[in-house]
Amino acid sequence: MSDIPTDLKYASSHEWVRVEGDTAVIGISDHAQQELTDLAFIELPEVGAALSAGDACGVVESVKTASDLYAPVSGEVTEINDALESEPGTVNEDPYGDGWFYRIRLSNADEIEDLLTPEDYAEQVNI
Amino acid sequence: MGKPALKRTPLYETHVALDGRLVEFGGWEMPVLYTSIVKEHHAVRDAAGLFDISHMGEFLFEGPDAKKFLNKLLTNDLSRLEPGQGQYSLLCQDNGGVIDDLYAYRLGETRYLLVVNASRVEVDWMWIRAQRNTRYKSLELEMTDASGDHAAMALQGPTSAAILEGLFLSAVDLEKNRIAELEFGGAPIWISRTGYTGEDGFELITTNDHAVALWEKLTALGQALGLVPAGLGARDTLRTEAGYSLYGHELTSDTTPIEAGLGWAVADHKIGFIGKDTFIAQKQDGVSRKCIGFRMTGKSAPPRERYLIFAGDDSGREIGEVTSGTQSPSLGCGIGLGYVETAYAKSGTPIEIEIRNRRFPAEVVRRPIFRKPD
Numbered sequence: 319m320s321d322i323p324t325d326l327k328y329a330s331s332h333e334w335v336r337v338e339g340d341t342a343v344i345g346i347s348d349h350a351q352q353e354l355t356d357l358a359f360i361e362l363p364e365v366g367a368a369l370s371a372g373d374a375c376g377v378v379e380s381v382k383t384a385s386d387l388y389a390p391v392s393g394e395v396t397e398i399n400d401a402l403e404s405e406p407g408t409v410n411e412d413p414y415g416d417g418w419f420y421r422i423r424l425s426n427a428d429e430i431e432d433l434l435t436p437e438d439y440a441e442q443v444n445i
Numbered sequence: 446m447g448k449p450a451l452k453r454t455p456l457y458e459t460h461v462a463l464d465g466r467l468v469e470f471g472g473w474e475m476p477v478l479y480t481s482i483v484k485e486h487h488a489v490r491d492a493a494g495l496f497d498i499s500h501m502g503e504f505l506f507e508g509p510d511a512k513k514f515l516n517k518l519l520t521n522d523l524s525r526l527e528p529g530q531g532q533y534s535l536l537c538q539d540n541g542g543v544i545d546d547l548y549a550y551r552l553g554e555t556r557y558l559l560v561v562n563a564s565r566v567e568v569d570w571m572w573i574r575a576q577r578n579t580r581y582k583s584l585e586l587e588m589t590d591a592s593g594d595h596a597a598m599a600l601q602g603p604t605s606a607a608i609l610e611g612l613f614l615s616a617v618d619l620e621k622n623r624i625a626e627l628e629f630g631g632a633p634i635w636i637s638r639t640g641y642t643g644e645d646g647f648e649l650i651t652t653n654d655h656a657v658a659l660w661e662k663l664t665a666l667g668q669a670l671g672l673v674p675a676g677l678g679a680r681d682t683l684r685t686e687a688g689y690s691l692y693g694h695e696l697t698s699d700t701t702p703i704e705a706g707l708g709w710a711v712a713d714h715k716i717g718f719i720g721k722d723t724f725i726a727q728k729q730d731g732v733s734r735k736c737i738g739f740r741m742t743g744k745s746a747p748p749r750e751r752y753l754i755f756a757g758d759d760s761g762r763e764i765g766e767v768t769s770g771t772q773s774p775s776l777g778c779g780i781g782l783g784y785v786e787t788a789y790a791k792s793g794t795p796i797e798i799e800i801r802n803r804r805f806p807a808e809v810v811r812r813p814i815f816r817k818p819d
Contacts, residue, residue, distance in 0.1 A: 379747055
């Protein structure tokens with residue numbers, strides 16, 4: 319069973335969003351890291367990049383496959399988790415903590431309401 | 446109408462009980478991993494892993510002309526084998542295109558076993574039967590597709606011999622590429638010192654009804670020697686590091702053994718065998734493309750099948766394509782196999798791999814791509 323913290327919002331493309339004031343921290347869910355298995359490479363958006371919700375903004379690659387990373391909300395990237403470049407496996411070990419991906423300054427806070435609640439996301443991944 | 450149901454090996458329930466992640470492979474439902482591809486990979490390099498390879502096919506040939514018949518169909522020379530010895534070989538079309546790669550064992554004076562790829566069992570058997578019923582009608586032999594009755598597993602890694610010793614004292618004296626016919630639980634079992642990982646190890650073939658007992662016995666014996674169940678994911682990273690070809694990737698009906706770098710398994714001194722004209726011509730005149738191993742030399746995403754390969758020199762021309770690629774757990778960088786124009790196939794040649802519209806530096810390396818330090 320995968321862990322789905324109740325204080326986060328989720329995108330159907332398996333990213334999680336933690337809102338902190340006018341910014342949000344983004345990563346991928348425990349379910350996503352389990353499905354991908356051992357991560358081997360992560361390409362994050364650049365600091366300063368302007369993202370629109372739904373944009374393909376990066377890539378996560380496991381030993382086996384490559385998957386696109388999608389922006390769950392719109393805004394400007396203000397910080398990225400550089401440590402993942404050399405230690406992508408951190409995402410497998412701690413997807414909601416040290417395995418965070420990037421921080422974004424929200425340009426449209428209303429989009430948060432469009433994201434999935436933990437309950438909705440749990441329903442999606444348990445089908 | 447749904448897809449045809451996937452076939453399951455006699456170890457299916459065992460994989461489910463072990464919480465293996467099951468995926469489709471060559472028409473079979475097989476475990477891709479149990480815990481993690483990387484962990485299973487390292488277990489095989491450092492201790493041992495146990496793989497279900499029951500999906501592979503087994504063909505038996507017996508009779509005074511069995512050797513003659515197989516020597517017409519296969520590229521390697523069976524007359525070099527003593528009873529109890531095996532060799533890597535290829536089954537090819539008349540034009541030299543590869544139908545399958547396989548292991549051929551001489552079990553007795555006039556008895557032979559071929560172990561073939563899961564995804565090729567039906568195609569191989571149809572081809573072999575067609576040859577038997579046309580060109581080689583007068584030869585005296587019996588042949589059987591025994592794939593459905595047999596289960597197989599691969600015990601691979603440096604502690605394999607110590608594990609197997611607990612079950613078959615004599616098996617550990619087997620030399621590389623040798624096969625022994627022994628008994629397990631009252632049923633016959635074939636044990637060969639072969640594998641697909643680049644490590645020491647064994648492949649064990651028994652009847653379906655003895656598969657679970659054999660798996661459990663090996664698992665119990667291996668507990669203190671670092672043995673873990675290993676899935677197809679690790680099997681693929683291990684064989685890629687070892688530089689071994691996989692049918693459907695490095696080998697297809699559009700490639701020849703010479704292009705694939707398997708000329709050593711083509712015995713061109715043999716008289717008249719299928720594909721010979723092409724092999725001789727290619728060995729004499731050379732080939733326009735060759736299979737290579739390569740590794741990424743800078744930071745990049747792992748290379749993947751079908752990514753394009755470009756020259757690393759000033760020309761920057763497209764020179765080929767990746768056929769297998771992954772992140773190497775042993776080397777910590779991207780590695781792969783692919784085909785390039787012959788001029789770029791020498792080890793040390795700089796090349797570039799195109800990954801999502803950007804080119805990243807790589808280098809042609811001799812196979813095996815990963816070799817354990819002595």
